[in-house]
Amino acid sequence: MELKLNRPICFFDLETTGTNVVKDRIVEISILKIYPNGERESRTWLVNPEMKIPAESAEIHGITDEKVNDSPTFKELAHRVHDMIKDSDLAGYNSNKFDIPLLAEEFLRSDIDFEMQKRVAVDVQNIFHRMEQRTLSAAYKFYCGKSLENAHSAEADVTATYEVLKSQLDKYEELENDMNWLSEFSNRQKVADFAGFIAFDENNKEKFTFGKYKGQLVDDVLDRDPGYFGWILNSDFPLYTKKILTNIKLRRMSK
Structure with missing residues (x-):
């Protein structure tokens, strides 16, 4: 076909x-x-x-x-x-x-x-x-x-x-x-970044798929633990994952 x-x-x-x-x-x-x-x-x-x-x-x-x-x-x-x-x-x-x-x-x-x-x-x-x-x-x-x-x-x-x-x-x-x-x-799950470290939940909101905050909303984690953002940026995560996380943070700041 x-x-x-x-x-x-x-x-x-x-x-x-x-x-x-x-x-x-x-x-x-x-x-x-x-x-x-x-x-x-x-x-x-x-x-x-x-x-x-x-x-x-x-x-x-x-x-x-x-x-x-x-x-x-x-x-x-x-x-x-x-x-x-x-x-x-x-x-x-x-x-x-x-x-x-x-x-x-x-x-x-x-x-x-x-x-x-x-x-x-x-x-x-x-x-x-x-x-x-x-x-x-x-x-x-x-x-x-x-x-x-x-x-x-x-x-x-x-x-x-x-x-x-x-x-x-x-x-x-x-x-x-x-x-x-x-x-x-x-596609087994809808992801925000290509590597799948950040995915979308059933309400189309970004959530982490790994580590101590697995399954938790990115917005909530950045509120409770703002240092987590810096840790990801300074660790061996894909550049695109860092870009998506930065976009989320900038979106929050604009609000």
Whole structure:
């Protein structure tokens, strides 16, 4: 089944130095852009992370320090990447939990203010897990009847993710071929920041999802413990989380 699109959607995948959203960096990014008329555009870039690629990460994706030594940094690529995705919804495999938060961090480090307010994100892994509970390779085999060659190559993974979503729409009648609906279905909770440290409650108010104030409203915590704001800003939280928390504090001050 082909996707019903009101605007372009970019399937993307990152290979990285590790899994820490704050400290790790992108070493490869691949984007497959699907337009409403069915046309496709794809780009893949190797990225110099400006840090050593750990051996355990290189063993997974095959990208070594030598391979990216002469590649551009993300800051040098940032405007080209942003130009490709700025008018599009986003989709990926485990993208809500990892790829989008890490991409947002890289954009902010490159002085590009990346936002999600005017777009939706479809996480194909979450659809798969709600339906079948498997990995991407198993999903590709299960839905498409194919073996995933070159797994953990960004380009192979992003193409497989696109094909899996189309096959999911064919298989499950209850899934709607609508990006807004799929975005809601594939998001396990509505978060204010990409990394999920601040989420919205049933009344659409921001609450903390971690630590000693887990489940408590951000506004209430800032009233009772104003020093908590400074602690987060000075700790190893994602830049986007700090930005959202600062926006909440400024909103309170304006009132």
